[in-house]
Amino acid sequence: MVRDSDADEPITPRSVLVTGASSFLGGYLVARLAANPAIERVVAVDSRIPSKDLMRRMGRAEFLRLDIRRPAIAKAIATYDVDTVVHAAPSIMDGAEHSAAIKELNVVGSMQVCAACQRSPSVKRLILRSTGMVYGASGSDPAMFAEGAPARKEPKSGYGRDLIDVEGYVRGLARRRQDIDVTILRYQSMLGPRIKTRIGSYLSMPVVPAAFGFSPRLQFLHEEDALAAVEHATLNRRPGTFNIAGDGVVSLAQAVSRAGHVRLPVAASMIQPIIGVLRDGALPAMRAGHTGYLIYGRVLDNTRMRTEFAFEPKYTTSQTLDDFVTRGKTSPLISADTWRDLEARALVAATALQ
Template identity: 75%
Template sequence: MSQTPALSAPRSVLVTGAATFLGGYLVARLAENPEIERVVAVDSRVPNKTLLRRMGRAEFLRLDIRRPAIAKALTSYDVDTVVHAAPSLMDAAAHSAAIKELNVVGSMQVSAACQRTPSVKRLILRSTAMIYGASSADPAYFTEGTPARREPRRGYGRDMLDVEGYARGLARRRPDIDVTILRPQAILGPRIATRMSSYLSMPLVPVVFGRAARLQFLHEEDALGALEWATLHPVRGTFNLAGDGVVTLAQAVHRAGHLQLPVPATLLAPLAGVLKEGRVPSIRSDQEGFLAFGRVLDTTRMRSELGFEPKYTTLETLDDFIARGPTEPVISAQAWQSMERRVVSAATALQ
């Protein structure tokens, strides 16, 4: 493992997406760091009162990153570090044109504003592992340099491929700017609302018949920790983020005390929407491959180059979500354990 970079606190940090869980709580953490002179929180929406209180001394600016005002903010606050945490897929029930515009056009404006602002020396982009896609032809582990066999052609994954392109273009045009791209695996935790947490909270979980998706998770605290670490430690490059270990979708459903409903792949998204009764964002077509085949990341560079070590494994992340999250078991853990003991006992007796 290479030597961990020395702590290098930025002087003035601007964080986009301050009304989101990751963006808002990152602002709160950075505002508690006395080595950082100024923290600026940006979003087109006002964060909830609890989040605003946690932001402490940070200054909140309500502005749309798709507008030129973002460039004025970078100049006015003499920003040297930008954390672009705004790209989102949880703000609408479907991947609407408005969400796509916010992700792609907004990111293009942020990159352009960074390029025109001499004080900016660092950009940290929260991307996603969804850029790899998911199919039966995928490798066992995705490394940062291994392209997907079938890249996403639509949806959030497609958006983030374009967004990453803007960030790399910035690095070429302004080689004095350190660009760090983080690709977190499916984020799960007791507080953050994601499509995976919504999916695993269903008492009756539709799964693709005949498939055993291999999954990794990244705990919400580790997602925040990685963003904070990358903000404070200057390392160029692209990094996968995930907790150690792999679980199958069936294991995750059973561990939550829920029941599987095997269905054809074409019925997965519509049936999930019916079972959830429209109360949460539905599964989109670009997620069906992930739930059928899964996706596993190689995280060697996360440790050896970025120098970040998650506190939670994939299984610990899942268990913490089950223990403290919004999901309620249909079948208790004790009932599953009793069933397992009976199966083991019966198998032993037959030997």
């Protein structure tokens, strides 16, 4: 849900190019933009072909299969006279384990996109899908991360490090081309019944390894709110850097319990190897950046999201978790019927003893 703002009128882009069109966020954004008759042209870009269902949803959008690490992205921007670029290609939520190839896609690909925007006289706006992982996760973190307060110990590797570099390139573009409005959206951990993310796969494990003696605070962003936020950024002039997150927090123990699963307390140093044993191919092995998050958690301050970005999520953290459990692919280790049967037996036994 978007709140009205008297200060800034909606600016409907004429020609929009979206990278990462085979991903959930990029693909469904293309579908939403293509359904907007006020937008003249929507161009979807990815090196991978989207699923048949996603391609069908994209409707009138034009799909280009190209690698953003190559100069072809500049040709596409020029050919379609693009005025708005939504860079959703950085690999953050994919199930693949972080690797040199993914780093190259994230960093080199983003360099090419920024270079193409800089050379194009038609581009006036760039929206980057970033992540809260840029803040890192450690025992010295503040209660909430605001956009202007970096982590005391920034990520040295992995997805968080990639996006720190990517954000740097985007800000460099803004300095060199001050006529281009740049919007950076730092998404909190996403959950939903359709999207596949690492935290979703982790919470779907019947037995969930958790660091003994730690109670990390978690904050979630619903997949629908994630889509609505990037659509809002595309249709409205909102330059700046913004945390995008649902209200409220839950502890890891609460999240596991509400999913109907069992928490397995283990030494913090053992989380990564134990997940590697239990995941059964469903979850990539955790790297240091991910295990830090599972030990310390991460909460983002979403004040600027409301006051400057003028966006209001429909789902709180708690509601997002409940929707993920209710409509997602996770199933409780002990079903509700089993719990009710055990309660009934206990009640019968207690009555017999009276």
